[in-house]
Amino acid sequence: MSDPDLIDVQEIAPAEVAELDLYQKREKIYTRKIEGFYQRLRVFTGWPMLLGYYCIPWISVDGRQAVWFDLPEREFHIFGLTFWPQDFSLLAFLLIIAAFSLFAITVSAGRVWCGYTCPQTVWTSIFMWVEQKVEGTRNQRIKLDKKPWSLNKATRKVTKHGAWLFIAFMTGMTFVGYFYPVRELTYELATLSTGSWQLAWTVFFTLATYINAGWMREQVCKYMCPYARFQSVMFDRDTLIVSYDAARGDPRGSRKKSLDHREAGLGDCIDCDLCVQVCPTGIDIRDGLQYECIGCALCVDACNSVMRKMGYEPGLVRYTSERELEGGKTHWLRPRIIGYIVMLCLMVGVFSYSIVSRIPLELTVMRDRNNLYVETADGGVENIYRLHIVNMDTSPHQYELSVKGLDGAVIKGDTSYALAASDDREVTLRVKVSASKLSVPSTSFVFEIVARDMPSLRASTDSRFMKPL
Structure with missing residues (x-):
């Protein structure tokens, strides 16, 4: 049995074919430009992300690129903090938080991530804006493509694709600039002196x-x-989605503005x-x-503009829930949202x-297993240890080591x-203990290392000391 709180997602096949062919030729979509509240809202969603993406690599913190994933040195610099491969658990934790955030947003407000801040949506919007500026309105673009x-x-097409390639190049170069110093990369690309892998990834x-x-x-x-395929699993009857109010809009039909459409038996949709x-x-x-709906609300702004011209109440297409469309009231605080x-x-x-309490120091110790112990002439016992100290x-x-x-x-x-x-060092040393002070064959103890100028910067690790049976 299906869950009564879940809503169905329709899969509409093209009218001209009896069966949807996944390998059929793509039909180009000519979008029409529209203005409205939700499109103005994109100024506060897409543009900050774009500016951040392009500008962050050029910002310096303490003389170093603010965000730089230095793979050869296995160091990841993020706004003054340096992370190492040992900190990958924090990255996994951050990805889990991001996933839960996306789920929570989807349950409450549908695919607003896709409609406003998804990189695919943002970059596609930029490319469509360029297309509209170069080739004209929707009707002009359709006519242009049909012309010989x-x-x-040719001039318009070359200009459009040249602008697209420039934006794409800046995007690719900036992405590589997060892994290779962006100032060096820009100079090397400009002088054609860049390395093969930097060039290859920029082109890719x-x-x-x-x-x-x-x-x-x-x-x-x-x-x-x-995400488009599993979104319906997270939707319920209280999820905020872009919907058409069929009870108000049907039956559809064109009409004059002066016509009383209610008396004529028509809904608000003028088709x-x-x-x-x-x-x-x-x-x-x-x-x-x-x-396929990404929740961008372009149709909401378009429909509202028509409703205003006709003198009807806006909201025929709007953000709403299935429960509200059925005459009920949307439940905002529900168990899943609270959870x-x-x-x-x-x-x-x-x-x-974890970030605040993170100690940028690591100490690992490995006891030499080839020689479990060494007996000295003065009655002492020595064990050999290999230490790896990482100043993250x-x-x-200046660090001081003790046991x-x-x-x-x-x-x-x-x-x-x-x-x-961001330096590390490997050292080999011996620890000596008088045999008379060892009561058992294996004794647990601790290596501790402390920064002289910062006593709070310390790390310790357990090890064992072996003596003859």
Whole structure:
């Protein structure tokens, strides 16, 4: 039995074919430009993300690129903090938080992530804006594509694709700039002196952006993105989605503005198809909720503009829930939402504590297993240890090594180490203990290392000391 609280997502096959062919030729979608509240809202969603993406690599913190994933050195610099492969658990934790956040947003507000902040949507919107500026309005673009090739058509096409490639190149270069110093990369690309892998990855991400945002567009959302397929599992009757109010809009039909459509037996929908013309995925929202819908609300702004011109109340197509369309009231605080909020608060709290309490110092110890122990002439016993000290801080420190929990232990070797920022060192040393002080064959003790200039910067690890049976 199906869950009565879940809503169905429609899969509408094209009217001209009896069966949907996944390998059929793509039909180009000519979107119409529209203005409205939700499109102005994109200024506060897409543009900050774009500016952040392009500008962050150029920001410096303490003389270093603010965000730089230095793979050869296995260091990940993020706004003054340096992370190492040992901190990958924090990355996994962050990805889990992001996933839960996406689930919580989807349950409450549908696919607003896809409609406003998804990179595919943002970059596609930029490419569509360029297309509209160069080739004109929707009708002008349709006519231009139908015309035979001419100098004017070739000029417009070359200009459009040149602008697309420039944006794609800047995107690809910026992405590589997160893994290779962006200032060096820009200079090397400008002087054609860059390395082969930097050039290869820049070309790859340039082509990926150009193809995805310029050519594939809605195909990425419909067939490549898995989110479109499993979104219906998270929707329920209280989820806020873009919907057409069929009870108010049907029966549809064109009419004059002066006509009393209620007396004529017509609904508010004038069947202008403007909601279809502005849709970036080419669907008709009046057919019901479909997995292709990315919740961008272009159809909402389009329909509202028509309703205002006709003198009708806006909201024929709007953000609403299935329960509200049926005459009920949307339940905002429901068990799933509360559960997600509680889990997110707990996870964000634990993650924040892990970052704040993180100690940028690591000490690992391995006892030499080839020689379990060495007996000395003065009645002592020595064990050999290999230590790996990693200063994960962004400042240099002088460290002092000691042992605890092993009575009479003496370190035979250097116990003071100066490490530069993001430096590591491997040392081999001996620990000597008088045999008379060892009561058991294996004794547990602790190696501890402390920064002289910052006593709070310390790390310790357990080890064992062996003596003859």
